[in-house]
Amino acid sequence: MTADVDLAGAPDRALAHITPSRHGLLFMAPMPGGKWRLIISVRSPGGQRPDPPTLSEVQAHLRRRGLPRATVTTVHKSAGVLLHHGLADDFGRGSVALAGDAAHVHSPAGGMGMNTGIQDAYDLAATLAAVHGGADAYAMLAGYRRRRMAAARQVVGFTDRLMRLVSLDTRAVHVVRTAAFALAGLVPPLGRRAALMVSCVTRTPARTGAPRLPSP
Incomplete structure (x- = not known):
């Protein structure tokens, strides 16, 4: 809720x-x-x-x-929100590309769906800018679909595991879960890693071949 x-x-x-x-x-x-x-x-x-x-x-x-x-x-x-997770079979077909909630759905906790959608939009804008600049449209859109599907699959999987963990209500799970939250807060590298995962930072554009938006 x-x-x-x-x-x-x-x-x-x-x-x-x-x-x-x-x-x-x-x-x-x-x-x-x-x-x-x-x-x-x-x-x-x-x-x-x-x-x-x-x-x-x-x-x-x-x-x-x-x-x-x-x-x-x-x-x-x-x-009231019924939590569910989903991923499109493909992020585009022909000249149609999907991004954001049209391509993946998540729990609202942590804003992971929003963060992933913003990254979709950035990648798609840079991809279209590259096509406008003369790059091959088929290859560029295929690259967008491949990159963003991989990123969204990773985020959806993480979100599903996280929500399963927090929804379990046995005493043993509560003790382990509380200790994990405390450890993430006390150990800076773990806290940073957790923050990056919740922010949906998966891979940088330079490492995935994603284009960058041109400077204004």
Whole structure:
């Protein structure tokens, strides 16, 4: 479930916060205007999309996840989201190219779908600029499809494994998961690696043969 809320007694607004618990993951990100974006993982009976949470339900989820001092004062909007992951069979055909949500879908947590879509758009813009400059259109679009499918497949796989991990609610998994989050925060190389994965930084254009956008 997602909710944009006003909170009294909220944690530090200079940071995004991830709180793993036996009840599921809570992700909190500060938003403009003093709001908070909450992403709350819940089990949905029968695999159905959950109903948008009410103010009292959001408050109950915060308390169960260890934030008893945070009080929800306003819910500006909320939604139930059924998590699923998908990847197009191909990122283009002929003169048609796919990018963003038309090509891959992800969990909203971490903005990984958004980040991957932005990178699709950059690569496609640079590819079309190269074609406009005289490069072979077939070869360039085939290269775009190959690069972005590989990157999206990697991200979709990572997202699926991550959401499976955070959705498990046994005590043993909770202990290991909490330790992993703590270790990533204490060991800088692990933290940087985790940040790059969530940012969907897979390979640089120079290493994949992707074109670069020309300078303005």
